[in-house]
Amino acid sequence: MEAFYRDCLRFGCLANFKHFSLYLRGREELLVTIRHPPEAEGASHAASVNQKEKNKQATFGVTSQQLPPASPATRESSSDNPTETVFLIGAYARYNWPYVWLRSNLGKFGGNSADKDLPLDLNTTQRWKEEGFRVWDIVEELVQMNVVPAPLDPFEVDFTAFDVMPDLERSLLAGALAFFLRDLLLRDIPYAEIVQRDLLRVLEVHFRGGGVPIESEEKEG
Template sequence: MYNIIFFQIFHFFKVFIKLYKYRTSKQHKNRERMDQENKKLLLQFQGEMLRIGTVVGFKHFSMTLQGREEMLLKIKTSSKIHALPPESSFLLAAYARYHSPYVWLRSENQVLLKMTRTVNPDNPLNLQSVQNWKNGTIHVWDVIQELVQYCHNTTDVNPFDVNLNHFYSLKNKAEQYLSTAAMINCLQKILLASQPNVHVTKSISKDIYKLTKVHFQGLETLVQTKSIPILKQYEESQMNRPSKSLPWASNYASSPSKLSPNLWAQQTKPPWM
């Protein structure tokens, strides 16, 4: 009888250990899969930071890249909110060791800390866009949009308003051509990926239309003045390219009058005859 009881207890522990190992292994695999997915999303987020961080000409904010994982964001605050400073600085970072993007306030702004329900100023801001990031539908411009709306204390503002005077004032047509192309591409991605509200969508679409006109006007000027580097290189290569004359044509050009008709015909015979 004791042997039977001992056998049953032994069998129970054996089954329990197998179940425990199976569960632990499954949790480990799930954790690895989630880590891989988070890593992929973070790399995508870092890539978006690199692309949008080089775009210049937004009305409400400016960006400065500080390596692959950091971007300094300066946002102009609304003049209607007297408690806020004229400009607020943020550090938008996507550190690999944290497995998630975060935003830190880098200027004295107690109002924004209260608005974002952030107790400790040394901690990352409590942003809805960052919390929803792991869903895979949040992009860099969604985080920027939320910050601009906080700084203006309204959701009606278009965070991506373009400072058109910046592009009009560019005297270098090549710089104007490239900068407008970068801004148009950025705005198109924002429209396609984030699908903002109707007001923001109309405002962005108008800016894209105006920038496209400036872009092609600059391109037309560059073509007319032959100021596009690749066109210059092509024309120079064509001018310096030696002319390829056919051997039978060169023989004829030498002195056809000194050759007898038969000999001249043999030496100047084209290769296809």
């Protein structure tokens, strides 16, 4: 689990993603908030059907045994914001395996309040060791399950968020994001072209240390 812990520490410190935010809570817990504006939910019948099919892939109870997280649901916020869904990724030494628990909007997966301490049955957690999945692979699956229509790039960067950041903080975060996006490009991903475009813009933010760069197409125009 040491490699997974290192991934959580590195990934959990990142910010300014369009479709999700991260909050690192200690060595073994990562809170992931998936953003999905109401207008995107059920925008069409086809999208609604697609969403239902995705949600079928996640069920409560990985095994016949209950595997509660170290932070039970009673300690979490009970707010159900219709534009967000919160998940807890736990990589506890006592389980020696990463699991994911739902922390809001329980009804969208057909569960009830009694299910909050049961882990979700996800492909990336089931096949974590076999496929060598990383923590960001788990987040990618959560984004694809919850955002309708599914984004082409689950790790799309929200460049407007850089506007309100102090220069030094903006430069440091942009550097960390660039390092992460570069690593994504070393893998066989279907959205590599989009990631490469974001990487170039993030590098410009990092080295300029000033405002957010404009799109390259606008520069050429």
